[in-house]
Amino acid sequence: MKHIRGALDMMMHSHTNRIGRAGFGVVSAVDPSSGLVKVRLPPANTETGWICDAAISVGTATCYVPSEVRNHVLVETAQGDGDNYVVVARVFDAITPPVKFSCLENNVLSPGEFGIKIGETELAITSDGVMFKGKLSVDGDISVSGDVNIAGISFVQHVHGGVQAGESMTETPEKL
Template identity: 25%
Template structure:
């Protein structure tokens, strides 16, 4: 089949100007280990052998990897017009694989799962994770926000031996120090409470002391 395809391309090249022309085809197989594809050339449905799939950014074990789906329309080019040196380059939307309506000047990376990275025309950057989102940082992580930052979740856990807040902290709900298991709390200034404070089961607002003359003293004032 591969020889048949090469013969057909070579014959067309001889009829033209002795060089293989750029052709369109459909991806019929994909090898992720080699980042290579087989393509059914249109017309005729003749399948190529394994040919490299182009990428805008490549290196030894790194680069941009946009794995193809079977059935995608792809452009096949031939180095120096040689039928033995084919390569798959650009892929195209078509009547089956329809594009999204992206505004002029914007850039979107959208996965079939719905996850996306969108660069909007007004400068906003939108990140959408259809499932979990994981970030691994080998060094330090620094985030600077000129406006307000809001984190909304069913629960938040900060797993660190030390946490530091340089400004005021407002807590809208209950505060359980030590996770209910005990621990020490140190305050460098005054502590003000509109309600009662209890220590060891004893009320600060309503506790009494034994009176040297018998009985107990009144509550604190």
């Protein structure tokens, strides 16, 4: 009987400590098709049921990146119910540090900067401008008010050798 009483006390203590409190956890399972995850919560290492993953959405615009197993997350209780959690955000720490961007010379983002990294594709917006690394496909027009440099050759100020009158072709562009 003492054994059962101890187990019940432990469960009640665990449940009481979870009521209405935000906490940190580690993602233990992911279902990206439904936007749900399971999270292991310290200190008892208990696992939640399937709960909502974090997303940012305003009107018709949505930004969502499914969590991965082992991501550290901040969870909050919905309506003060210690059994009804939702992931609020992913958090970085010594175990899961922020990602480094090769387009920023293998540095992490600094305050005031914005970045997206998916595999080897990177987009970083800083006070120095917009840096992009990866394959880029554009379906539509591109307008440029300044110069474009391709492999060190200015699109506006390049020269061609072998210019001849008539319908003949010029040689490839060269730097000035």
